[in-house]
Amino acid sequence: MSSAALHPMLNVAIKAARAAGAVINRASLDLDSIKVGTKATNDFVTEVDHAAEAVIIKTLLEAYPQHGILAEESGKEHGNSQSEYQWIIDPLDGTTNFIHGLPIYAVSIALAHRNVVQQAVVYDPTRNDLFHASKGRGAFLNDRRLRASRRTRLSDALVGTGFPFRKGDNFKRYLKLFEEIMQQTAGVRRPGAASLDLCYVAAGYYDAFFETGLSPWDVAAGSLIVQEAGGLCGNFTGESDFLHQREILAGSPKIYAQLVPLLAPYSRVIQTEELATEAPAPAGAQPKSRRATLVRDPSSDVPL
Known part of the structure; x- marks a missing residue:
């Protein structure tokens, strides 16, 4: 163009x-x-x-x-x-x-x-x-x-993601999720720039991408590029309200649909505070816990 x-x-x-x-x-x-x-x-x-x-x-x-x-x-x-x-x-x-x-x-x-x-x-x-x-x-x-991938089988899919790196991230929970995705796909990749990961979904290099802990500026541009290439974007439960939810799933429609039930039990990681923008505590105040609070989906058997 x-x-x-x-x-x-x-x-x-x-x-x-x-x-x-x-x-x-x-x-x-x-x-x-x-x-x-x-x-x-x-x-x-x-x-x-x-x-x-x-x-x-x-x-x-x-x-x-x-x-x-x-x-x-x-x-x-x-x-x-x-x-x-x-x-x-x-x-x-x-x-x-x-x-x-x-x-x-x-x-x-x-x-x-x-x-x-x-x-x-x-x-x-x-x-x-x-x-x-x-x-x-x-x-x-x-x-x-750009056109999103036309692959239809999850076992053929190459999936991008991001690894946890912050204090407070529940690493055991992530490893359980990665174990599940790795065993059902052709491979998992983690280059380290979510905006590009989303563009790779749009280009068909990946069949899907998922990550938690992201901010609006990480996903706003890439998500439109995915959607305009014929892909889908949502949160882990497949709802379209993802921009401020700190989790995103993007993919070609067929692969996206197969990943939603795998990711849904891991949805809604809510942190008690934004670690990256935490304000210094006033003198004499008790320090806040830096541990993330995880809200358990009652329908899930995933240990948190």
Whole structure:
């Protein structure tokens, strides 16, 4: 699809994503000089995340100054918080990969109107791959139309996922889930950037992808790209309200339908606090537990 045929708001998102990608690519040439901070255990942020986010926000607000912004590193500090339009941004999805020099990371930008994602861009700067979609107009990788996989048997399916890495994650519970999925599929993969994982479902590289603990900026753009490629997105019980549920299942329709009953018993992991944005406790206050609270599905026999 030529740039002339793209929605104007999508064109602005693409411009912003490429500008952020240029920042990231320049920084990748000298990783040793990058300052790395920690938001929580194994949850890193670099000056590159901040620089990429700044150039995205500048580009978007120059074009649409009345729009709202939801960005991973700065929250809702920019734009018009009352707008019906909200840009949902992850400036560098896969920061841990980036700081290790593993070239699997991306820029993710979505535009939601009244909480429905309308435009989506995921840009892989190391490969110069641009995944994009406009609601109702299909999904593309560069100029090539994307189609979700046509595989129908779960035993033939290649499935992407994310591994738990935060304090408080119930590792035994995840291992039980992985054991079940691994034995019923052709393979499980974990590259480490959810936005790209979703695009891989849209492209048919994966037949499905699932992960818990994700935020809206991890999945907003990729989920529209999946849906516009003919795939399905939902939470682990198959409901479409996944954006703020901290769990997502995406896949081609036949494989998605077979994974829902496997994942449903593991649904609804509710953490008592957001570890990545935990505020420091006032002086003299008792420390909060960092343990996740797991709400058990009464119909499930899965040990929590």
